[in-house]
Amino acid sequence: MLILALAGVFFIRSAQAYTGGGLWKMQIVWIVLGMGVYSFVSMVNYKILLEKAHWIYAGSLFLLFLVETPLGVEIYGARRWIDLGFFKLQPSELAKISVLIMISSVLARSRIGSFRSSLQTLFKVALVAVVPMGLIFLQPDLGSTLVFPPLVFALLYLSKLSDRFFFVSFGIFALLLAIVSFDCYRYYQYTYAAEPEVREEVGRPDYQEISFLPMHDYQRDRILSFVVPDLVDPRGIGDSWNVNQSLISIGSGGFLGKGWGLGTQALLGYLPPAVAHNDFIFAVLAEEKGFFGSSIALVLYAVLILNGFRVAGLSRDRFGMLLAVGVSVLLLVHVFINVGMTMGLTPVTGLPLPFMTYGGSFLLSCCVLQGLVQSVYRFRKDFS
Numbered sequence: 001m002l003i004l005a006l007a008g009v010f011f012i013r014s015a016q017a018y019t020g021g022g023l024w025k026m027q028i029v030w031i032v033l034g035m036g037v038y039s040f041v042s043m044v045n046y047k048i049l050l051e052k053a054h055w056i057y058a059g060s061l062f063l064l065f066l067v068e069t070p071l072g073v074e075i076y077g078a079r080r081w082i083d084l085g086f087f088k089l090q091p092s093e094l095a096k097i098s099v100l101i102m103i104s105s106v107l108a109r110s111r112i113g114s115f116r117s118s119l120q121t122l123f124k125v126a127l128v129a130v131v132p133m134g135l136i137f138l139q140p141d142l143g144s145t146l147v148f149p150p151l152v153f154a155l156l157y158l159s160k161l162s163d164r165f166f167f168v169s170f171g172i173f174a175l176l177l178a179i180v181s182f183d184c185y186r187y188y189q190y191t192y193a194a195e196p197e198v199r200e201e202v203g204r205p206d207y208q209e210i211s212f213l214p215m216h217d218y219q220r221d222r223i224l225s226f227v228v229p230d231l232v233d234p235r236g237i238g239d240s241w242n243v244n245q246s247l248i249s250i251g252s253g254g255f256l257g258k259g260w261g262l263g264t265q266a267l268l269g270y271l272p273p274a275v276a277h278n279d280f281i282f283a284v285l286a287e288e289k290g291f292f293g294s295s296i297a298l299v300l301y302a303v304l305i306l307n308g309f310r311v312a313g314l315s316r317d318r319f320g321m322l323l324a325v326g327v328s329v330l331l332l333v334h335v336f337i338n339v340g341m342t343m344g345l346t347p348v349t350g351l352p353l354p355f356m357t358y359g360g361s362f363l364l365s366c367c368v369l370q371g372l373v374q375s376v377y378r379f380r381k382d383f384s
Contacts, residue, residue, distance in 0.1 A: 001039070001355060001370060004300055005031045005363070008356030014261050015168045015276035018269040023277060023358050030360045034367035039369025045379045049372075050319050053105035057128065060098035063091035064135040066231045080139045090361035092144040095132040096330060097368055100151060102128050104322035107159045122165070125152060140216050141373050143349030147333050149173075154329045155322055180223075183213045187220045188228075226347040245271045246342045249287040250294075257290030277358045279350055282342045301335045301354070304328075304370070320376040327369045 009031070022233065026053055029099055049056065052254040066082050068073065073081040073088055081088040110121040129152050137145045190207045207219050229240040248267040258264070265271040266284050276284055286294045308328030317320040338353040342345035352359060354366045 004355040038367040042374035057102040093365035108319035143351035248282040263287035302334040
């Protein structure tokens with residue numbers, strides 16, 4: 001954790017070399033606070049969370065609702081933060097933790113046996129996950145929304161539901177994917193394939209106003225720029241530009257990299273300063289430390305992820321096992337999507353890289369999650 005976090009400070013400084021920003025100094029403060037939070041959470045017996053899960057979950061929903069009040073802050077067209085004066089809190093990060101705790105609590109208390117009891121449990125789990133997912137999606141924050149389904153299915157899988165449930169779920173997922181794909185195709189036809197005089201017609205509504213899905217046009221653009229970048233963004237000035245510059249950064253790093261502070265993509269501003277220190281921090285790492293440094297970072301992430309699964313195996317109660325596995329799944333999803341995004345393997349969603357991306361709310365949430373794993377390990381012997 002410390003190696004990744006401290007490495008993040010160095011690369012955040014490199015990422016801001018073009019603008020001369022000093023966010024790396026604030027990141028050090030967040031790391032110190034994060035280590036304190038990690039230590040505190042690790043010393044609290046996690047079984048207390050089993051009793052307080054409802055209050056933690058209700059608190060996170062309250063914060064998500066506060067985003068829509070005057071306390072909410074809008075940045076780059078997204079309203080995801082609450083202005084507390086001394087820093088901006090992102091409730092979606094706390095929601096990930098609360099949903100993990102609440103679902104683990106529900107599954108730990110449930111006795112899944114008959115078909116009826118299974119349905120009742122599924123309904124509770126679905127309700128717990130859908131409410132915060134909907135609120136986060138409307139902010140809009142597609143990246144954080146995508147984190148919840150893998151978490152929910154992983155925890156349900158550990159609860160030993162019937163295989164029929166997962167087959168049906170896969171079918172529903174395929175149907176939803178087809179609906180989104182059809183909607184994006186209609187959007188492309190409406191926005192890009194139409195004749196110029198039609199697109200510029202006075203009074204012509206935005207596609208968002210006539211679509212049957214609650215998606216924003218920029219979210220459709222992100223999907224299309226991933227699938228057909230040459231058609232949607234032929235000049236490469238949108239997300240395609242970010243991904244292309246990221247690929248150049250990663251490829252030009254070679255095996256050992258150009259050296260710390262010598263990455264020309266960030267230094268000269270080709271890797272946009274607005275995203276280099278957060279969404280595309282892995283590209284900065286890859287350019288300056290090459291394949292070797294990138295591999296070390298991925299190995300460290302693998303150690304954290306596998307440690308969560310190891311602790312789950314050592315846990316002597318169901319709640320502790322679900323918590324540890326859930327933390328590893330959340331970490332795995334973040335790493336997979338973020339690194340894949342920088343290499344053009346996954347769409348640009350704005351999902352941060354754990355411990356390395358700049359941001360106080362996300363770093364503190366990562367420390368809380370790892371503190372939960374440590375707590376499960378520390379207090380596992382309380383159960384016999």
